[in-house]
Amino acid sequence: MKLITFIHKYNKTFFLLAIAMLIVSCVEEIPIESEGFEEAIVIEGTITNELRQHEIKLSRVYAIDSTGPSALSGADVRVIGNSEFEFQESEPGIYVSKDSFAASPGVDYELNILVNGQEYRSQTAQLPGTSNIGQLDANRVDYQGEDGVAITLSNQTSTGDANYYRYEFTETFKFTSNMFKSTDIIIEDGLAKLVPKQKEEYTCYQTNNSQDIILANTNSLSEDSVNDLLINFIDADHPKISNRYSLLVKQYVINREAYSYYQILEELSGSENIFSQSQPGYFEGNIENINNPEEKVIGFFNVSSVSTKRIYFNYQDFYNPDGIRPKFVSDASCEVTFPTIEVLKEQLENNGVRWYETPIPLPLNQERPVYVVPRRCVDCTVFGTNEKPEFWED
Structure with missing residues (x-):
């Protein structure tokens, strides 16, 4: 089955190709100025058909x-x-709508911003058609010569004008530390003492948001549906898949102007998060300064319909459950040491080690009381959180 992928990373060699593709395609070209600039305002905002508080950056x-x-x-x-929906500043540069609202079909939406005596206004945009994510699949594949698990997406038949798509995902995975220990070591009144472990350090979770721009275009296809789009690939050697993995995918139906904008942004910065990128050049979106149309304004105001879907899989779904599972720390890095009480005290103050074994029952042998290993080999919170997410299903 062929994987359709639009996942790209920044590569200057693709820049001219991307522009050429825009010129010859049915997607309208967005002008680009390659000369440098001293500064520009960046406006980033999307409202959707979800009933919630929306955000402008x-x-x-x-x-x-x-x-x-x-x-x-x-x-x-x-x-x-x-x-008219008002937004208030929740933290520096982040503006959240005072009330929850959802974009409605057939309505023209416009973003208005007043700051430092200047007025910025977007072109009007309407909610495009809708399309639900029909299926997420996880399969073990050989992808570009690497063994791993590929997650692909297919959506259901769309309604209305739904030909252009952008995707985001949030991955969460469960993992364990190299060693399970139920005992901790403390120094009390100058003496080493064993105590029961006070927090969970063996099983943890880590959550990451997607960083790449993922786009799909069905405009040239006979059906307005996306099939077998590669959303994420996880290498077999990554700890992400060592236990249980979950991916939440969010699909945005966007208009062709937004699609063109994200294509160019993808080539310029390698990330759709323009709020955190230094731009190598200037290109305009659909927002301008009403008082000074010559001012450079970076950004795009989106109105999108949204669909979400989550998938889970376990390590044993694709790999031998009795095999060696990938870890954040190699077993070879978990060196067991036998420090003096003075060194142990310093290591514990720096939260650098965990108890491994006691050669002689305490309180005897206080000169060298215990064997220890680096904290990262026992404490999984070095790499994640021990709090189970509310949505998590085992």
Whole structure:
């Protein structure tokens, strides 16, 4: 089965190719200026058909050799549609709608921003058609010469004008430390003492958000449906799949202007998160300064319909459950040492070691009381959290 993938990373050799593709395709070209610039305002915002509080991000980005973007505070932010929705600053540069709302079909939405005496306004946008994620599949594959698990997506037949898609995902995985220990060592009144472990350190969870832009375009296909789109590939040697893995995928139906914008952004920065990137050049989106149309404004105001779906799989679904599972720390790095009481005290103060074994029952042998190993070999919270997510299903 052929995997359709639009997952790309920043590579300058693809830049001219991407522009050429935009010119010859049915997607409208977004003008790009390659000359440098001193600074520009960055506006990043999407409203969807989800009933929730929506978010707009504002910052200023500087030349590529600067220290990066800075949050833009003190703005008056509103989205105008069938009603006027006000946003308030929740943290520097982050504006959240005061009330929950959902974008409705057939309504023109416009983003308005007043800051530092300047007014910024987006082009109007309507909610595009809808399309639900029909199926997520996980399969063991050989992908570009690497063994691992590929997660692919197929969506259901769309309604309305749904030809362009953008995807995000959040992965969460369960993992264990190299060693299970139920005992801790402490120093009390100058003496080593064994105590029961006070927190969970063997089983943990880690959550990561997608960083790549993932796009799909069905405009040239006979059916408005995406089939076997590669969303994520996890290498067999990564601890992510060592126990249980979950992926939550969010599908955005976007218009062709937004699709074109994200294609170019993908080539320029390798990430759709323009709020955290230093841009190597300038390209415009669908927002302008009403007072000064010549001002450079980076960003795009989106109105999207959204569909989500989650998948789980276990290590033993694809690999030998009795085999050696990938870990964050190699067993060879878990060296057992036998420190003096003075060294042990310092190691414990720095939270650098965990109890491994007691050669002679305490309180005897206080000069060298216990064997220890590096903390990372016992304490899984070095790499994640021991709090089980509310959504998690075992």
